Amino acid sequence: MPTKERQIVIPGQMLGTTSANRAGRGTFIEKGKIYAERLGVLNMQDKFIHIIALKGRYDPVVGDMVIGVVEEAATSNWMVDINAPYPALLHVNEVPWEIEFADTEKYLNTGDTILAKVLSVDESKKLQVTLNDRNLFKLKGGHIIEFEPSLYRRIIGKKFSMIEIIQKYSRCRIKVGKNGRIWIDGEADGIEKVLQAIATIESEAISYGLTSRIEGLLKKDTKDVR
């Protein structure tokens, strides 16, 4: 495919000037010039220069859906690992259950997984997550796999197209967290298929027409599709 190749940029590479362009995500300004701050793919939208990161830790943003693993239950809160550089706090007021004082372990204990939302990120990166929403809950059973957080958009696809295809062919329940974690529940061979699809997406992330190729891959060894 000889179409316009995605341009890879490296830290310190000059991308434009502040007079002609605007600095977007993944860039910094020095003396009126815009530079890339991380390894990624260049994305120009109107006057904005963005870098879509290829690798790197999950950077929590308020409102993100994340999959967390409970690390510790305290008397009025839980500490949750959400794959960010910092642990997140889940307060008893932020869960849908009525909890008596020091009764936290009955509801969530070390090792439990939850589908949560980032509630707040303060200046010193203290994180808080919440379970107070209709679509947030404790994940029972299933498996957790991890992926490169920067590939979140590729894994869900345009308007969730990719994840819908994977769901359709594997007959698994899948939840994708923005923090680089996927929760899968289903039959063993279905899970196998999901793992295969995710691995392909990860290795071919910077290419075009990925969704159709993944569909072909999944279709090949599927007989019945609901």
Added chain:
Amino acid sequence: MKSDIELINSEGKRLDGRGPEDLRKIKIEAGVLHRADGSCYLEWGGNKVLVAVYGPREALPRHTQNPLRAIVQARYNMAAFSVEDRKRPGPDRRSVEISKVISEALEKVILVEQFPRATVNVNIEVLDAEAGTRCAGLTAAGVALVDAGIPLRDIPVACAAGKIGGKVVLDLGKEEDNFGDADLPIAIAPRTGEVLLLQMDGHFTFDEFNHAFDLAVKGCHTVSELQKEAIITKYQTVAEEVQE
């Protein structure tokens, strides 16, 4: 130490056949380890260095945290088999010093303000040593940081210059380091030319120092191009393989 070896002959040829301004052969490969967030393997002449980067992650114990920015913890370590006559394993005075100066050099290029209370761990493992390991280690660390997706102002790069047989030359080899007159390892941020590390061993005159410094900066820029090439090849091939 006195020696009767002629380190540089009258025609300006050195022991290994290099001219005074030639670097040793350099090979850089990014992303060689799967468990680390970022990694790099580098060969520089007879030096072999492996670097793994972890983070940013929460700095522990808590008292080491800085509420305003990330800390950088580089650990330079020489393998027991990296030198002739087994090196006693573990940190010694020399490696603690090198770890410190490399940490401080890397701190200047990493955008530490973005990650308060966090740490970036850089493990530099010297597998085979042949003079100039701190430069090799720092150069490899730069590539590994990029591979880890850590925000950087610039990719740090290091190179040394020295004096042998009264002449200023680039990138000292083993015999030149042991029997030479002076060694000047420097690290710079190639975009701005900012000096990140500067150490000196031996004696230079003022003019010789300036000459050696300029030479080392020039060497850094050459190595910097190799670093960029290594990163781009690694990620460009991924893009091309898929495009068939």
